Amino acid sequence: MTTLALITAAGWLRRGAAGQLQRRQIERLLGQTTSPEVAAELWKQRESLLEEGRFPGRELAVTxxxxxxxxxxxxxxxFQxxxxxxxxNVGMEKFVQVxxxxxxxVNKFTGDGFLAVFGVPLAQNPTLTANQALDSAAALQRTLLELNQQLLAENRPAMKLRVGLHSGEVITGSMGSSDRMEYAVIGDVVNVSSRLESLNKERQVNLCRVLLSKETLNLLTxxxxxxxxxxGSFPLKGREQSVEVYELTGINN
Structure with missing residues (x-):
C-alpha cells in the first residue's frame, strides 16, 4: 500500500510539473494580452494547442x-x-479593457497605438468576431468621452483615436527565437486595417473615427x-485591389 501511494504521489507530481510548464509556456507566448475568459479556454485546450512549447502556424478567420x-x-x-x-498609459489601460x-x-502595442485581434488564438465564428470588433470600436468612442473629461480635470491634453477594422484570414503562431518569442498575426488583413486607420487623416470630425471595410460590414449580424x-472605394498603399470603406457614425435606437 505504501509503494502504491508513493507511485500515485509521484504521478501527481509529474502531472503537476508538466501543467506548470505548459502554463509558463502559454504565459510566455501570450503574456497578458488575453482576457481571463480566453486564458481559461486556452488552458483547457493546451494539449492540442502547444507543440514543443510553441503555438504552431494556424490559419484563422479574424477581424x-x-x-x-x-x-x-x-x-x-x-511633454517630458x-x-x-x-x-x-492612462488611455491604454482603458482601451485594453474595452x-x-x-x-x-491586444496583440501588439505600437508606441502610440495598438493592434487588437478578434478570433485568436482559438478559432471562432467570423460573424461573432466582426460584431465583437465593431462593438469594441463603438465602446472606444464612448470611452474617449469619459477619458477626456478626466484628462481635462487633470489639466492634460485631450486624446483622440483613429480606428481601422478589416476581416479575413491570417496566419497565426509563435514567431521568434528561444530568447524572445511573440504570438504573431500575419496577413493582408492586418495591413488593410492599418491602412484604413491612416486613410485620409484630415477627414476626422470626432474624437474617435472608425473606418471599416465592406468585408467586415458584410459579416455584421x-x-x-x-x-x-x-x-466609396479606395486604393490602399501596397495593394492592387481597392477596398470599399465605411465610417461608423452612430447607432440606431
Whole structure:
C-alpha cells in the first residue's frame, strides 16, 4: 500500500510539473494580452494547442482592429518623456479593457497605438468576431468621452483615436527565437486595417473615427442597428485591389 501511494504521489507530481510548464509556456507566448475568459479556454485546450512549447502556424478567420492616437507627436514635443508615457498609459489601460471586455486580444502595442485581434488564438465564428470588433470600436468612442473629461480635470491634453477594422484570414503562431518569442498575426488583413486607420487623416470630425471595410460590414449580424457613411472605394498603399470603406457614425435606437 505504501509503494502504491508513493507511485500515485509521484504521478501527481509529474502531472503537476508538466501543467506548470505548459502554463509558463502559454504565459510566455501570450503574456497578458488575453482576457481571463480566453486564458481559461486556452488552458483547457493546451494539449492540442502547444507543440514543443510553441503555438504552431494556424490559419484563422479574424477581424483586426488597428488604433492610433491622433497628434501624439505634438503632445510628446510639449511633454517630458515620463509625462508622455503616463498620458498614453492612462488611455491604454482603458482601451485594453474595452478590447478584453468584448472578447478580443491586444496583440501588439505600437508606441502610440495598438493592434487588437478578434478570433485568436482559438478559432471562432467570423460573424461573432466582426460584431465583437465593431462593438469594441463603438465602446472606444464612448470611452474617449469619459477619458477626456478626466484628462481635462487633470489639466492634460485631450486624446483622440483613429480606428481601422478589416476581416479575413491570417496566419497565426509563435514567431521568434528561444530568447524572445511573440504570438504573431500575419496577413493582408492586418495591413488593410492599418491602412484604413491612416486613410485620409484630415477627414476626422470626432474624437474617435472608425473606418471599416465592406468585408467586415458584410459579416455584421444586424448592420441596420448601426449608422454608416459610405466613403466609396479606395486604393490602399501596397495593394492592387481597392477596398470599399465605411465610417461608423452612430447607432440606431
Amino acid at each position: 483586426i482592429l488597428f488604433a492610433d492616437i491622433v497628434g501624439f507627436s505634438q503632445v510628446a514635443e510639449g 518623456p515620463a509625462e508622455t508615457l503616463q498620458w498614453v 478590447i478584453h471586455n468584448n472578447g478580443g486580444m 444586424n448592420p441596420e442597428q448601426w449608422q454608416f457613411n459610405c466613403w
